[in-house]
Amino acid sequence: MDLTIKPKTNLEGTVKVPGDKSISHRAVMLGSLAEGTTEIEGFLTGEDCLSTVQAFQDMGIEIEGVGNTNMKVHGQGLHGLEEPDNVLDLGNSGTTTRLMLGILAGQDFYSVATGDDSLRQRPMARVTDPVGDMGGKFFGRDNANLLPITTIGGQDLEACTYHSPVASAQVKSSVLLAGLYADGETTVVEPAKSRDHTERLLDYFGADVTVDGLTVSVKGEPQLKAKKVIVPSDISSAAFLMVAAAITPDSELVLENVGLNPTRAGVIEALEAMNVDLELLNEREVNGEPIADIKVKTSQLQSVVIEGDIIPLLIDEIPILAVAASQADGKTIIKDAEELRVKETDRIDAMVTELTRLGLEVTEREDGLEIAGPQEIKGGVTCSSYDDHRVAMSLAVAGLIADEPVEIEEAECINISFPGFKELLMDL
Structure with a gap:
């Protein structure tokens, strides 16, 4: 067109x-990992956010109202995702991909993530490297820097303190989301403040989050509870x-x-x-x-x-x-x-x-x-x-x-x- x-x-x-693109992504992700039904109002029905919805549907999450600004996400808890039957196609969404890789690292199943021509050229080592240091197992082109990327689950993730070389909400969020599946407290230190929707929503859903200047920490294995999210x-x-x-x-x-x-x-x-x-x-x-x-x-x-x-x-x-x-x-x-x-x-x-x-x-x-x-x-x-x-x-x-x-x-x-x-x- x-x-x-x-x-x-x-x-x-x-x-x-x-609706806000960043919050829409995260509302679906955390709603899926929470226990109970999360209602979302004002969801962005753009293609990137719908890629997030489809990915979680492919992992067994029931989502009502797809394509509408108001949706219901029936969460299955932190360990309730299921192994997808096929490759996860994340379209053009870098946010979906980088945050999802942090979540996938903590699952006990096998998965493959890919995307369109543009997304397959975008760098992913910025998240696969730090999450890999936590125990995540990633395999893909250019040493798991380029999609398609395979994640081998079933690993015990270890909490870490990661000093990010860049102020990036996607990097910070991926490490924190992986930290949900780690034993202990995972910390990210940034050189400057990046957008903080992830830590705000983690706290809203009941995770134990601490923010101190440029340092954000989350304790592993929280019991996330469904919430109503107005985007x-x-x-x-x-x-x-x-x-x-x-x-x-x-x-x-x-x-x-x-x-x-x-x-x-x-x-x-x-x-x-x-x-x-x-x-x-x-x-x-x-x-x-x-x-x-x-x-x-x-x-x-x-x-x-x-x-x-x-x-x-x-x-x-x-x-x-x-x-x-x-x-x-x-x-x-x-x-x-x-x-x-x-x-x-x-x-x-x-x-x-x-x-x-x-x-x-x-x-x-x-x-x-x-x-x-x-x-x-x-x-x-x-x-x-x-x-x-x-x-x-x-x-x-x-x-x-x-x-x-x-x-x-x-x-x-x-x-x-x-x-x-x-x-x-x-x-x-």
């Missing part, structure tokens, strides 16, 4: 973006509409029920630093997660430097922040973001290539990019999505203020995280 975006003005309305709107998805409202003339949007987890809200800090007219309304908390409504108006943007410890807090939003930077007064520099090179695609190279195609002057850095503004966006071109949902949506937002329509190839990848994005954008 190709997507054509025509220039627009006056984006107005009150909207609710889809807030995904701030990463909301970021596209926040930037759209900020750069499109005569616009004002209110985004409802957006998750404002402090380990995810770096984009708010970045947009405020860029002088975006942004207001948080009706701040509150649900199942341990802070949420609010966000009002954004057309703004006169200023350049910024985005670097250091804030990068893990907005890593998924950097593509759309690059679009915002093209309309800011002065040179914006984004650095320390080399993690972008091992996402669904090399997002640094992809954004530099496609923004250049749109007539913008952009300088590529090994760890980010530099872009001066404001610059006029030239339409009348066809851009590539690289089969990456965040690249595709960033280019769509850029097309709103181009001088001619912009066509984006293979835009169906947007459904991975934001089903209905095209229709919502056209309705505003």
Whole structure:
């Protein structure tokens, strides 16, 4: 599916973006490992999260309401998963894969995980190495760095203290989930704070979790109890509409029920630093997660430097922040973001290539990019999505203020995280 975006003005309305992708994944995982029935409201029905649902169904978990935003997960307890009859196909979901490998290491059965062409090229040693040191048995291409990866269960996992070389929620989560099956206390120490949905939900489901600065610990063999999980709107998805409202003339949007987890809200800090007219309304908390409504108006943007410890807090939003930077007064520099090179695609190279195609002057850095503004966006071109949902949506937002329509190839990848994005954008 190709997507054509025509220039627009006056984006107005009150909207609710889809549920948080990270929390949706984890709600299904922990609901499956808990005892009893977990009700989930606001689940993201994107393809990545449905890959998580399918994987647990393949391991014997009954899940009602699949394909809907409200579901019921009938958990079977920490040791209630069953050996799958076939290979676990995890689609394009790196989150599903890396977290699942931690869980699979603690099972007493054999399993094989694979995914699509893109996922089979993404590095997995960042989780198979530390979980392997705990006793997990992984076999696969490039020394269990690339899918397909076989996990041989039935091993006794040992608790560990792992000093992660990178601030990565997926690495931390995989080790902590493996730690559920270890004797003793498993600890992860990070160089900077990464998103903390896993430890929040583990605590919510009854695990013994301790958080001390950059150190997170969990005690093995907890008795997880089913809970009701309300999934807030995904701030990463909301970021596209926040930037759209900020750069499109005569616009004002209110985004409802957006998750404002402090380990995810770096984009708010970045947009405020860029002088975006942004207001948080009706701040509150649900199942341990802070949420609010966000009002954004057309703004006169200023350049910024985005670097250091804030990068893990907005890593998924950097593509759309690059679009915002093209309309800011002065040179914006984004650095320390080399993690972008091992996402669904090399997002640094992809954004530099496609923004250049749109007539913008952009300088590529090994760890980010530099872009001066404001610059006029030239339409009348066809851009590539690289089969990456965040690249595709960033280019769509850029097309709103181009001088001619912009066509984006293979835009169906947007459904991975934001089903209905095209229709919502056209309705505003």
